[in-house]
Amino acid sequence: MVLWFILTLPLIAAALALWASRHRTVPGGVTVLATALQLLLALAVAARCASGAMVTALPGWVSCDAFGALVLALCAFAGFTAALFSIGFTRRATQPMEAGRVRRYFVRFNLFLVPVLAVPLLSNVALVWIAVALTTLLSIFLVSFDQSTAALEAAWKYAILTSMGAALALFGVLVLYWAMRQGGAEDFTWSGLAAAAGAMPPLLVKTAFLFMLVGYGTKAALVPFHSWLPDVYSQAPVPICALLSVVETTTLPYVIVRLLPLFPGKAGDGAGRWLLAFGLLSAVGAALLLVQVKDLKRLFAYSTIENAGIILTAAGLGGAAGYGSVYQLMNHALAKPFGFFAAGAALLFAGTTEIAAVQGLGRRSPLAGAALLAGALAVTGAPPFALFLSELSILQGGAVDHRFLPVALLTLCMVGAFCAVLYHVTRMVFGRASATGPLPAFPRSYALALFVAFVPVVLLGVSLPASVEHLLRLAAMALAR
Amino acid sequence: MPDPHISVTLVNELNLLAAGLFLLATFGLVATRQVLDCVALFAGQSVLLAASAALLGHEAASDHLYAVAAITIVAKALLIPWLLRRTASEAVVARREISQVLNIPTSLLIALGLTILAYFLAAPLRAAAPSGQVGVNLPIGLAALLIGAFTVTVRREALPQVLGLLSMENGAFFAGVAIAPDLPLFAELAAAFDVLVIALVMGLLTRKLHERAGSTSVADLTDLREE
Numbered sequence: 001m002v003l004w005f006i007l008t009l010p011l012i013a014a015a016l017a018l019w020a021s022r023h024r025t026v027p028g029g030v031t032v033l034a035t036a037l038q039l040l041l042a043l044a045v046a047a048r049c050a051s052g053a054m055v056t057a058l059p060g061w062v063s064c065d066a067f068g069a070l071v072l073a074l075c076a077f078a079g080f081t082a083a084l085f086s087i088g089f090t091r092r093a094t095q096p097m098e099a100g101r102v103r104r105y106f107v108r109f110n111l112f113l114v115p116v117l118a119v120p121l122l123s124n125v126a127l128v129w130i131a132v133a134l135t136t137l138l139s140i141f142l143v144s145f146d147q148s149t150a151a152l153e154a155a156w157k158y159a160i161l162t163s164m165g166a167a168l169a170l171f172g173v174l175v176l177y178w179a180m181r182q183g184g185a186e187d188f189t190w191s192g193l194a195a196a197a198g199a200m201p202p203l204l205v206k207t208a209f210l211f212m213l214v215g216y217g218t219k220a221a222l223v224p225f226h227s228w229l230p231d232v233y234s235q236a237p238v239p240i241c242a243l244l245s246v247v248e249t250t251t252l253p254y255v256i257v258r259l260l261p262l263f264p265g266k267a268g269d270g271a272g273r274w275l276l277a278f279g280l281l282s283a284v285g286a287a288l289l290l291v292q293v294k295d296l297k298r299l300f301a302y303s304t305i306e307n308a309g310i311i312l313t314a315a316g317l318g319g320a321a322g323y324g325s326v327y328q329l330m331n332h333a334l335a336k337p338f339g340f341f342a343a344g345a346a347l348l349f350a351g352t353t354e355i356a357a358v359q360g361l362g363r364r365s366p367l368a369g370a371a372l373l374a375g376a377l378a379v380t381g382a383p384p385f386a387l388f389l390s391e392l393s394i395l396q397g398g399a400v401d402h403r404f405l406p407v408a409l410l411t412l413c414m415v416g417a418f419c420a421v422l423y424h425v426t427r428m429v430f431g432r433a434s435a436t437g438p439l440p441a442f443p444r445s446y447a448l449a450l451f452v453a454f455v456p457v458v459l460l461g462v463s464l465p466a467s468v469e470h471l472l473r474l475a476a477m478a479l480a481r
Numbered sequence: 482m483p484d485p486h487i488s489v490t491l492v493n494e495l496n497l498l499a500a501g502l503f504l505l506a507t508f509g510l511v512a513t514r515q516v517l518d519c520v521a522l523f524a525g526q527s528v529l530l531a532a533s534a535a536l537l538g539h540e541a542a543s544d545h546l547y548a549v550a551a552i553t554i555v556a557k558a559l560l561i562p563w564l565l566r567r568t569a570s571e572a573v574v575a576r577r578e579i580s581q582v583l584n585i586p587t588s589l590l591i592a593l594g595l596t597i598l599a600y601f602l603a604a605p606l607r608a609a610a611p612s613g614q615v616g617v618n619l620p621i622g623l624a625a626l627l628i629g630a631f632t633v634t635v636r637r638e639a640l641p642q643v644l645g646l647l648s649m650e651n652g653a654f655f656a657g658v659a660i661a662p663d664l665p666l667f668a669e670l671a672a673a674f675d676v677l678v679i680a681l682v683m684g685l686l687t688r689k690l691h692e693r694a695g696s697t698s699v700a701d702l703t704d705l706r707e708e
Binding site: 124126127130133134137138140141144147148149150152153154155156157159160163164167168170171174175177178179181182188201203204207231234235 | 605606609610622623626629630633639642643646649650652653654656657660661663664665667668671672674675678679682683685686689690693694699702705
């Protein structure tokens, strides 16, 4: 029952936002309330799943296990913080007369959340594909909110490239269904497929896996299919960047990694090698691209690609690093919204996201400067932030299994990304203030969103509560093979 | 040389014909310059997909595949062309594509190469699980998937790119009616909904591009290139 509530809440919120057409503040208020409720429900589901239970709403179609609950809670959290930030954003980005634009923004925001929350809750693999495809389609007009030619161009690239990926993944899904039927099974769900793993023709499963890896990998912006992502993030509104970034590094690794149990025994090494190859290519490629970045939002965009690469590399390593993979997935999804919100605050005080044009942000607004510095440290995995612990756990896990080459490469790109991001950000924060003119007030919703996003990153960096660790252990079992 | 996987009956012959015409329509999408003709070709391609689904449904006595054929006709052959014409303005639909990345003979040669590649890719899969019409539908569907992706990359007008995208999905489903004939009907319906949303969203985006940039030539969109 609770799963149905989670899925219908955004729809109700969208309807309410649409209905309250005259009022400028109602759509945002409704959205914040609905996302807060979603977050509470998602945490309740996660708590139940952490005790090892399955939460089922409709057997074979809608259910949730530990891995699903983790992704669900992370997306709900990102939705809530992004909704908070959106209130201040829409107030600043629109004219007082443009109540219609604000309304459309929040209606689309809520509609976008439906497929996002549906991905971890659906168990039928064909329906999961549809939900993933819809996460693209329903976010296109959020990306092009700015209405400029550049924003429309970014939206076009995003739509075309990720939909091409979706078509390739669709072929993979159909081949997987074929393989399942050849194996004599009937149940086209994650668990049904895992149970039939041994009986399915290996060649068909491998073909399906590769098509789905490339298809979903395009949406997850793995190198070399990443070209759309920095363009989109440079144009999309800040709260949408935060939300998209979480969606791309949680739901997409989720649907890819869920295929690993289909490879029993030796075959698992082959699938793992593919993940390792794409993961390392993305992590190393993004770390190199981080050096030449000229725009703050693109900086965080490449960091998102790097983290998607780290998560998949760790999943491909398997064994002890498998736990680190879901740990990293959680910590990145908690840290990245904070990073983007800090970039949004910096944009407010500096007037631009062009890195070379900004200096002395800390002088102009100590709060925005401190937030940006903390955001840079948090997303690159510096202590005392949570990402540091998960990166360490991946490296340790890989070293325990004697996978020294991938571990060395990962270490290099983690350190490289850290240096590159800090090099750019410190130049912006310190020095003499470049921007002049009257100081804008720090919007309360920005401050609130920053605070809410900041708390878990720091707390989980200090210690990991036993219940969360248990949820992560259970989730990591999903990628054991 | 007769293929041992294909038994020669009237239904199979008709399915072969539908598959051949389906591939021809896919080639047409690569080569046609007039946007309106591209829309018509896509509608025709969808009708052929529905025909193949109905023929396989007749062979397997499966109501399920008849339903798939009906969904395909309604969503892809009727609603999508209508939606694209409605949302993207007249001026867009009536356009002719002037410049192409590759000229038409080269594009067609590459499409031919992709078809041969699809046959080679499909051969071991057929051997792994030989059944019924898979030998016809799988390679042709895979070819349409690859040629669709190629169409998206070489076309420089917005709507032909969208149609290339939609023909990729048609290709996947052309293989799908043979390899996954009993996919739950709910999933088929949801997939049809998904392609309708694609047509609607992309049509609206095309219109906005036309209003903003004064052109729907995607080749002109180069603001975001990184140096």
